[in-house]
Amino acid sequence: MTCEETMVDTVNTTRQQTEPAIVVGHLRMDYGHQRAVDDLSFHVRRGEIYALLGPNGAGKTTTVEILEGHRRRTAGSVRVLGVDPAHGGRRWRGRVGIVLQSGGLDGELTVGELVKFYSDLYAHPKDVGDTIDRVGLADKRKARARTLSGGQLRRLDLALALIGDPELVFLDEPTTGFDPTARRSAWEMIDELRGEGTTVLLTSHYLDEVQRLADRVGVVSSGRLIAESTPSALGRRDIADTVISFQPWDAARLPDGPWHPPERHDDRLLLRTDRPTEALLTLTSWAVGQHRDLSGLTVTQPSLEDAYLQLTDDATTPSGGSDAR
């Protein structure tokens, strides 16, 4: 290698280490006349857990399939670990953990045999027994794949994605069909991946999962990124107001205050506000002045779920933030 080639190689290696794990620019995917992904841009930093969140048909799986190199995009640019997945070779595949469709596995092989078979495909695989333990299938090691339940098959998928000790893992709805205990252990496992510096791209419908696991979340609706933030900052967005609720007494006449027009729900009055401290002061001063209690008073902070529902609702209504095609 000449001195010049060595320098180019060093520059390339440095660039690959500093470049985000995933860079998506103006990605578009059309299935015939159906636009599934529309001008989508985002990046995932190395070691980050990034969640794509969105309603059914938002384009999450299509995006992940393009990033995995399983689907050719219509337009836009994509780099995964410094490589265009459309041209990702064997070496690149070895660096990326992909949760396979277990439907394609030979159901006659046992869990242990399948994980061992996949481990042999990689240069530096993890330990087969440890990986099976980690996904909670230790007692199913000798069971044939065809005898596993839906949730157990997804755990097997996860084991196959992790066995190659990848730098980046794609987890498309990793806990769908898991019972609550299995979900918790999958979460712990994903936390461990974070501890090891593995980058994770996750798609999920479960807001608690995203809240618990993700460093950042991109909300996708109709193929577009409509919001991107940390889960907690997304939950704090002004769009999702704090709700103050209580049971008003007969003939109560509410004073003016920093809230939207009051809403009645059964015997309760709901006040939505983006200035909760001031609203509570106005409300409690009024009640004390009237020698009354604010019976059943509750104050509810907006959750990630509230923000998500409001965002996706706005994006799919014609007057909302995203243009309707």
Ligand SMILES: Nc1ncnc2c1ncn2[C@@H]1O[C@H](COP(=O)(O)OP(=O)(O)OP(=O)(O)O)[C@@H](O)[C@H]1O
């Ligand atoms: N192979 C395909 N051929 C034609 N249209 C497709 C195909 N795959 C997906 N679509 C369409 O593209 C859009 C995006 O689908 P995609 O599966 O990517 O969404 P998603 O966000 O993953 O949905 P879900 O949360 O339900 O899994 C949908 O309207 C879907 O009907």
